Amino acid sequence: MLGAFLTERELGNKADSIAQSLSCLKIKLSILQMDLSNLSNEQVEILDEMREEINVAYSQLRELLTTFRLKLDGLGFLPALENTVTEYNKKIGKKIDFSYTIPANTISIHHSIHLIQIIRELLNNIYKHAQASYVSLNLSMEDNNISLVVLDDGCGFSTSQESSRYGLKIIGDRAQSLSGKWDIISSPGKGTQFCLIFPMYSRA
Template sequence: MPIDIKTLDNIIKETIAAIEKSKEQLYFIAESARQEQQRVQDQIQDIKEQVAIIIRDVNTLESDERKSRIRLMEVSRDFRRYSEKDIKQAYEQAQAIQIKLIMLREEEKTLRFKRDHLELTLKRMKDTAERAEKLVSQVGVAMQFLSNGLSGLSEKLENLHDMQQLGLSIIRAQEEERKRVARDIHDGPAQSMANIVMRAEFCLKLLEMNPSLVKEELISLQQLVRHGLQDVRKIIFDLRPMVLDDLGLIPALKRYMEDYKVQNGIHVEFVFFGNERRLNASLEVSIFRMIQEALTNVKKHAQASNVIIKMELKSKRINVYVKDNGCGFNRELTKPREDGSGYGLIGMRERLQLLEGDLTISSAPGKGTEVSFWIPIENNE
């Protein structure tokens, strides 16, 4: 899936902004943890003071409770000296002290439990604050690294992605070319050769049965061999035009354009300026393939009926201009597809970069497409 570089830029900016926001939130968490830690410490101190007061009250009540039990025992033993009212009063007083003592002990137990729980909470608060402060520091380092490391990343990724997809498209193109050549050989020369073998066997039988018909059959066989030879030559030309090596770039282009007209029904006008001469073999192949790619794009996408190609050969550079009257396209909305197609222009641009040349594309919906490029000759000789 192609990388949307603008989206990637937005993602990077949003990521940095999110990390900055996370840093602020971590700082807030650390500060909140410190404040909560102080609040818990104050609560623990307050509980400790309450427990101390309760312990003092419990000690006092325990002393009072012992005295009240002794008093109750005295009153209960001496019925002559103490009345029933005195016994009841002593009993109620002892019972009240016991109840109060039980309540204070329960309150002490509750406060101690709360104190222990708060001490555990305090420990967690301390850990949280320390971790948050450490994370704030680490996020700060990460922010600095990201801000420095991500600068220009989108451009690097775009170049890397284009190169990767170009490589994949080259592999796909090679496989498609192999399939095409195999199909052409199977449907053309291979079928012809099989037919030739059958016709040759038929000729051998005719020699025995009716020799007068052999001549006519041999003439037909000769025609079949000629067609097969034409198919082989066409396949060879598509793979590597021999005329390009034998006669040069201009004759090879003219031959290719003639075949292109016949095969696709698209009129091609070729205009050449300058003195025709041989160039470096690699340079001639590159120019031929780029014009071939431009015409392939016209056939696949442009829906054009007419193409004009102008080539100007100067002493130090070669200029090429290709214009069609097709449907055109919006360059901003046109992206390479997931299947690897759509990298023809990228391939031309990459090839031109290697040759130290440059490519210009001008197109708009309904206004056709213009592709022009130039290549220095001296640097590539």
């Protein structure tokens, strides 16, 4: 019913407000989780569940916001991606080595949404955890397959121990939605390389 009375731009603005509220809740939960000494095991589990649910809601909301912006701003995939790279250049404090060799209007909006979210998740992980001095992002096309490679020279991690991390699960789910194959190569102190390849005509 709400959508019947609000324009898409107004819905996007409300979604921004909700995202801010969720971020505030995440901060407050983090504060609570800093001191668990006065809480029972059951209460600690409830806090963990609340944090996980908020993370899921926040991730889904960010996807909706990306969808709105791709549609409302009239941007194609490349300008939207360039905006993301610019944003993370500032966050990471390093200029990302960015290469894009895909013909114009090749990537559909459905592909765009999944790809932008995968790239944002990867860059956000680098920003939060990698401590990298070099980051590169390459998107190319060969024989009707689109290839994404993101690598950094940061601290790396053990893929066997971290394969269940929430962010990697989201990436895996999105890669599957693109009918794609992906791999992540990393080890402590050796940086990280992520590779995704999917058919241009896959149904996302």
